[in-house]
C-alpha cells in the first residue's frame with residue numbers, strides 16, 4: 001500500500017497559531033450570559049473580577065472579537081510541547097477494514113497527559129501578569145490540577161488544588177505529580193472552607209464531587225487576598241484557549257490538501273471539543289464550508305442527550321454564577337461505578353447553544369464499550385488512551401464501521417485528548433471483567449433536574 005498522506009503531520013514552530021479564535025464572534029445566536037444567582041441579572045465584569053483574573057474576565061464576556069493574540073510568553077511555553085501531531089490512523093483503518101480515512105489530533109504529549117495545559121498556561125500567565133500571588137482550583141481525576149501546577153511552577157505562582165476526595169485517595173500518583181510541581185493538594189470536601197464544612201456536616205463520609213470542589217476553590221480564592229479562581233473547562237475563555245487545537249488541526253489539513261467531513265470529540269465540560277471544532281464550525285457558521293460535528297458523552301452522565309437546556313449552577317455548593325447549558329442538575333452525581341471520566345453535570349454554554357441550534361450532534365456511549373474501543377486502539381495505534389478520549393475513539397470506530405457497510409470514504413477527525421497512564425484502576429476493572437454499565441434511570445434524572453434553580457427566562 002502506498003500512503004500519499006504521512007502517518008504524522010506536524011506544523012513547524014513558526015506555524016504555531018499566533019492568535020486564539022473566538023467562535024462566539026461568528027455565532028448568530030450567542031451563548032446566554034452568566035447570571036448572578038442573587039439578582040438573576042447578567043454578571044458584569046465588576047462582579048466577576050473578585051473571583052477571576054481581569055484579562056480572563058474580558059475574554060469571558062467578549063462575544064465579538066474574533067481573534068485574541070497569544071502573548072509571546074505563552075507561545076514560547078506552547079513550543080515546548082506544540083504543535084501537536086495530526087496522525088493518520090492507518091493501522092486502525094486496516095483492522096476495521098473501512099474505506100473511511102481516520103485522523104486524530106494527539107494532545108497527550110506533555111506530562112499532564114492532556115489538552116488541559118493549553119488553557120492552564122494561559123490562565124496562569126494572566127494571573128501572574130496581574131501581579132497575583134496564586135490561584136485556586138478544583139480537580140477531579142487530576143489532569144487539570146496537574147496541568148495547572150505545571151503552568152504555575154513555570155511562572156512562579158502559588159497553586160492550591162482542591163481534589164475530589166475519592167480521586168485523592170484512589171489516585172495518589174496524580175497527587176504526587178502535582179506536589180512535585182509545587183502545588184498544595186487538599187482532599188475535598190475539606191474543613192478549610194465554610195462550604196466544605198457544610199457539605200461534610202450534611203453528607204458525612206462523602207467522597208466528594210467536582211461541583212463540591214469547585215465551591216471550595218471559589219471560596220478559597222474569594223477569601224485569600226492575591227488569589228483568584230481558575231477553571232479548566234466549561235467557561236468561554238477555556239474554549240478560546242483550546243482553539244489552538246482546532247487551528248493547528250485546520251492548518252495541518254490545509255497543508256495536506258485534505259478536508260475532514262466529520263469531527264468527533266469527547267465532551268465533559270466541552271473544552272477540547274469546543275477548541276477542536278472552533279475554526280471548522282466558524283467556516284460552517286459563515287457558510288464557507290460544511291462539516292458534521294459529533295459530541296460523545298458517557299451514558300452515565302448524559303448532559304446533552306438526556307439533560308435540559310436551562311440555567312443552572314456550575315457547582316454543588318450553589319455559590320458559582322448560573323450558566324445556561326445542557327445540564328442534569330447540579331445535584332446530579334454519576335454512579336460510583338463510573339470510571340471513565342467526563343462526570344460534570346453541565347456543559348459549555350457555547351456548545352450547548354450550538355447543539356440547541358442543530359449545528360452539532362451528540363451521542364452517549366456505555367463505558368464497557370468505551371474501554372473495548374480503548375483496548376483496540378491501544379493495540380493497533382500504540383497509544384494508551386485516556387478513558388475520556390476513548391469516548392471519541394468509540395464513536396470514530398462506530399462511524400468507520402458504518403462506512404464499511406455503506407462504502408463511503410468519509411474523512412473522520414477525532415480529538416485524542418490524552419493518555420491513560422493514571423487510569424489503570426479503570427483499565428484493571430475492564431481487564432478483570434469487573435466493569436459494568438450503570439445508566440441513570442429517568443427518575444434519577446428527574447430528581448436532580450427538578451432541583452434546578454428558577455430563573456426568569458431570558
Ligand SMILES: *Cc1c(COP(=O)(O)O)cnc(C)c1O
Nearest residue numbers: 143233268269270271272388418
Ligand atoms: C478533562 C479531560 C477531558 C474532558 O474535558 P473537556 O473540557 O470536555 O475537554 C477529556 N479528555 C481528557 C484527557 C481530559 O483530561
